[in-house]
Amino acid sequence: MPDDEVRGHGALTAALLVASPRLDDPNFNRTVVLVLDHGEEGALGVVLNRPTSLDVSEILEPWQDAAAATPPATVFRGGPVSPDAVIGLARAAHPPRVDERWRSLLGPVGTVDLGVAPEDQPVALDAIRLFAGYAGWTTGQLEAEIEEGGWFVVDARPDDVFSTDPERLWHDILRRQGGELGLLAGYPPHPSLN
Numbered sequence: 001m002p003d004d005e006v007r008g009h010g011a012l013t014a015a016l017l018v019a020s021p022r023l024d025d026p027n028f029n030r031t032v033v034l035v036l037d038h039g040e041e042g043a044l045g046v047v048l049n050r051p052t053s054l055d056v057s058e059i060l061e062p063w064q065d066a067a068a069a070t071p072p073a074t075v076f077r078g079g080p081v082s083p084d085a086v087i088g089l090a091r092a093a094h095p096p097r098v099d100e101r102w103r104s105l106l107g108p109v110g111t112v113d114l115g116v117a118p119e120d121q122p123v124a125l126d127a128i129r130l131f132a133g134y135a136g137w138t139t140g141q142l143e144a145e146i147e148e149g150g151w152f153v154v155d156a157r158p159d160d161v162f163s164t165d166p167e168r169l170w171h172d173i174l175r176r177q178g179g180e181l182g183l184l185a186g187y188p189p190h191p192s193l194n
Contacts, residue, residue, distance in 0.1 A: 078131025
């Protein structure tokens with residue numbers, strides 16, 4: 001999608017926001033955000049590439065085995081808003097059937113109710129990622145940041161959510177875009193060191 005085009009309300013749901021090198025907010029430096037919801041009241045997403053050192057078993061022990069299926073089995077820093085709230089994204093082991101308890105977001109990837117044990121979920125799960133906190137934008141805020149060049153909007157793939165090398169996710173997603181965005185993948189973390 002061209003950088004100068006901003007999708008309408010709801011259209012950013014399930015898209016990736018890749019932080020531009022121009023984005024100077026330390027909360028989002030070189031981040032990749034999966035948009036979970038986008039509407040007239042704003043947007044909400046989770047940062048996919050900020051693992052912490054906190055093991056899943058330390059906060060939600062029943063989810064440890066599912067998290068271990070796709071290392072790192074740690075809690076991720078989902079964003080600066082409500083850092084004590086935990087959001088779970090899971091991958092269904094089989095194509096999910098229609099069930100009001102499972103919200104499909106990106107093919108086999110959906111949000112999961114962490115209050116329900118893994119074995120009692122409406123679909124069989126083969127992967128889970130837990131995110132402490134989230135990224136949030138008020139009405140029009142995200143669209144303005146995109147128009148100002150703070151974010152690149154690209155299509156998400158289910159495997160992006162469960163990358164086993166999240167520290168390379170920013171680079172890898174830009175690289176696969178090709179063209180000018182692909183070239184940005186080699187942009188140094190500190191341009192003054194180039």
